Amino acid sequence: MDGMVEENGTSGAAGVADPLSSAGSSAGGAPHVVVTSIVQLTLPTQAPSAQVQSVIQPNQQSVIQTASNIQPVQLPKGNVILVTKPSSVIHTTQGTLQTLQIKPEPNTILSAQGQSCSDDSCSDDESPKRKYREMLTRRPSYRKILNDLGGAEIAENRMGTKGLENEVSLSSLSFAPVIPADSGLHTLAVSGTAGGGAIVQYANQDGQFYVPGPILEDQTRKRELRLLKNREAARECRRKKKEYIKCLENRVAVLENQNKALIDELKSLKELYCQQKTE
DNA sequence: AACACATAGCGTCAGGGCGG
């Protein structure tokens, strides 16, 4: 699909359903939370009505239709769409019909390929009970958030390269195993092997070489593997955290825009009302 | 240029959560 979905015009940052906001909107105590998602649509350049503009209130008649009642529309220029109805489909008629399928989760957000981007509570593979429990007790991991952002593809790609990286780092790894301080050992060399086995040579204080017993070697290898994995995990975690923060910032911007639009609308309606009143 | 400070990124550890 050619259409792009953006938040606040930031390319690639499909909308975010902030899990925190889910919690916030459930302040009344009701565990079932429906979060309104806001997206900005940028349609392909060949479409004159390239940008969608209008604030569509939940449960009001609008150009956004549910799947059961699809209605092709010409989208006016603009930017903010509220999508609250499950199974919603956005249609544009510009030459070829373009359809953006929105997943049925209440807080779904569009993404470029029509994949959805929803918050933690919407994962398919989780029971409602568990979702509820997680929502109450635990902030979703950045991995989950990333997946929900529709970045699964990216994540998978990264996993691919990551696997490669892992392979490389494991096979070409040169590290210094940790040796108990009182062991009297000094590491001389550790050469990684493609098979994952490291050949470790030690020297005692007289400079004599020998390979220590399999237990120490095994412990050392396990530790190095753990450190390596944790290193990668930390890197990944930071990356996701950054992405998450970026998405939150985008969302703030979108909400600010929406707020501004609503204020303007209110203002003009007030003026209209006063005008009619005086007549 | 030298220095101080701020910021970003990294590696490691610790601890909690989760699946098997």
Added chain:
DNA sequence: CCGCCCTGACGCTATGTGTT
């Protein structure tokens, strides 16, 4: 219960920026 994963916290290093 154990092993693994995720992530906050901490310390370290590199880089950028403003000041002297």
